[in-house]
Amino acid sequence: MSTLLSTDGLTKRFVKKDSATVALRDFHLEVEEGTFVSVLGRSGCGKSTMLNLLAGLTTPSAGEVRYQGRVLRGPQTDIGYLTQSDTLMPWRDVQRNVEMPMELQGTPAKERTEAARDLIDRVGLAGFEHHYPRELSGGMRRRASLARMLAGRPSTLLMDEPFGALDAQLRHELQVELLRLWSGSEQTVVFVTHDIEEAVLLGDRVVVLGGLGRVIVDRRVDLPRPRNADDLQVDPEYVSIHRELAAALKGAAS
Amino acid sequence: MTAAPVEDTTTGDASTAPAGAVREHVDRSWWDRYGDATVIWSSRLLLLVVVLVLWQVAAGRWVDDTFISRPTDIVARLGDWWRDGTLADNTWITVQEIVLGFVIGAAAGALGGYVLGAARQVYRVLDPFIMALYSIPKVALAPLFIVWIGIGMDMKVLLAAVTVFFLVFLNTAAAVREVDRGLVDAVRLMGGGRREIATKVILPASMAGFLTGLKVSVPYALIGAVIGELVASNRGLGYLINDSAAQFDTAGVFAALVVLSVIAGVLNLLVGLLDKRVNRWKPLD
Numbered sequence: 057m058s059t060l061l062s063t064d065g066l067t068k069r070f071v072k073k074d075s076a077t078v079a080l081r082d083f084h085l086e087v088e089e090g091t092f093v094s095v096l097g098r099s100g101c102g103k104s105t106m107l108n109l110l111a112g113l114t115t116p117s118a119g120e121v122r123y124q125g126r127v128l129r130g131p132q133t134d135i136g137y138l139t140q141s142d143t144l145m146p147w148r149d150v151q152r153n154v155e156m157p158m159e160l161q162g163t164p165a166k167e168r169t170e171a172a173r174d175l176i177d178r179v180g181l182a183g184f185e186h187h188y189p190r191e192l193s194g195g196m197r198r199r200a201s202l203a204r205m206l207a208g209r210p211s212t213l214l215m216d217e218p219f220g221a222l223d224a225q226l227r228h229e230l231q232v233e234l235l236r237l238w239s240g241s242e243q244t245v246v247f248v249t250h251d252i253e254e255a256v257l258l259g260d261r262v263v264v265l266g267g268l269g270r271v272i273v274d275r276r277v278d279l280p281r282p283r284n285a286d287d288l289q290v291d292p293e294y295v296s297i298h299r300e301l302a303a304a305l306k307g308a309a310s
Numbered sequence: 311m312t313a314a315p316v317e318d319t320t321t322g323d324a325s326t327a328p329a330g331a332v333r334e335h336v337d338r339s340w341w342d343r344y345g346d347a348t349v350i351w352s353s354r355l356l357l358l359v360v361v362l363v364l365w366q367v368a369a370g371r372w373v374d375d376t377f378i379s380r381p382t383d384i385v386a387r388l389g390d391w392w393r394d395g396t397l398a399d400n401t402w403i404t405v406q407e408i409v410l411g412f413v414i415g416a417a418a419g420a421l422g423g424y425v426l427g428a429a430r431q432v433y434r435v436l437d438p439f440i441m442a443l444y445s446i447p448k449v450a451l452a453p454l455f456i457v458w459i460g461i462g463m464d465m466k467v468l469l470a471a472v473t474v475f476f477l478v479f480l481n482t483a484a485a486v487r488e489v490d491r492g493l494v495d496a497v498r499l500m501g502g503g504r505r506e507i508a509t510k511v512i513l514p515a516s517m518a519g520f521l522t523g524l525k526v527s528v529p530y531a532l533i534g535a536v537i538g539e540l541v542a543s544n545r546g547l548g549y550l551i552n553d554s555a556a557q558f559d560t561a562g563v564f565a566a567l568v569v570l571s572v573i574a575g576v577l578n579l580l581v582g583l584l585d586k587r588v589n590r591w592k593p594l595d
Binding site: 111113130131132133135136137139141143145147156157160161208 | 490496500511
């Protein structure tokens, strides 16, 4: 497996008047192709800033992001990004929202209608093709966003606490569905979360961030897949990883 | 309206879990569907009838009918005007002024708002001047317009258009400037450039503001045209009002006002239809 995505000396400052807020300083990360990396950190540690940089939405103040060996200069269709908040177009129904990435890539209408319908089916929204985002519940909007991201056929997925705003039950359901959609797809995932259980359940590897994007822990998770959240609770390996990460997060605060 | 979506979160085993949401067919009776509308519309009709009857009874009995005329006289006057062609001629003139002014003003306002709203720096430079111009009472412009283009129909069209322009312009520009950054970023992530952002995000997002502008400017198109006619004219509904009032013919004044309100009602209805068609996605509240 080769390195797909890497950052080097990545720094981001937000300048306002005479002072600059540093959100990320000298951040290093390498992501292997086809792996699922969970990035764990408390709020305000620069997780979202990091993802915006990885997605090419913002330009770094210093350092660079390399994708497939080349320096990333802007957003790429090959990188999908599921943001924390919903960015479905409110004037498009689910079907047309999911079609949108294909529309921009110039896919013929007939083909994209079919592809979108298939994706809507796979994320469990069949029957809601012609609902507008405001007519959907929070969980359904997440599913639609997920379908839209996948519609662009990205080989890398960036996710920023995608299920953070949902209730525990629904979050769990969507985690399972995400794993189902991901398994066998050979896509690379960078999944940002503040939830230890979520990070361990999903990731092949967990990276814990401290303040300003300092990497505190970077460890593999070798729990066998498919993983089941209920079984994991009593797995000694899981328990020890959980304990280690919790301690690291606590340490990051002081 | 549509039934609220139902989320099915009871299934534990996700591998066999259904969609996560279910839709059901609902049988609704005629009254369930149209009951509300029926009540509203019959109440409106009732209110209208009550007011008209009260007016008719009061006129000449409690209030001098030189001042308030009476509904039957107004209807009779409308009948007279209808027969001798006064009604059709003058209404047609005013309708043309209103519609032309409305369309020209709305088109210019939408275009200006869309372009200037997107050009942030330019907008910031122009903002105080635009607000100053907007604050001028448009009636005060009438004499200037008369000097420029005379007292013909053009003057009234221009007066209506200027008023409509500012309302549509300001609302469209505000909507363009308040476009959600997240939506713009979403299009960039899909590989869209400036063109796609302009056509697929900013344009639809600005529709809501544009339509609000259209809605609030309907009465102002009427005001512009009628004020223009009141200031200087020899035809149109404004002229009829002036002329009738000069002869203490209140029935004539009210007859012209009735026609104006019908025109306003029809215009509002048309804009409302457009609004419904374009803004199906808009949040309810």
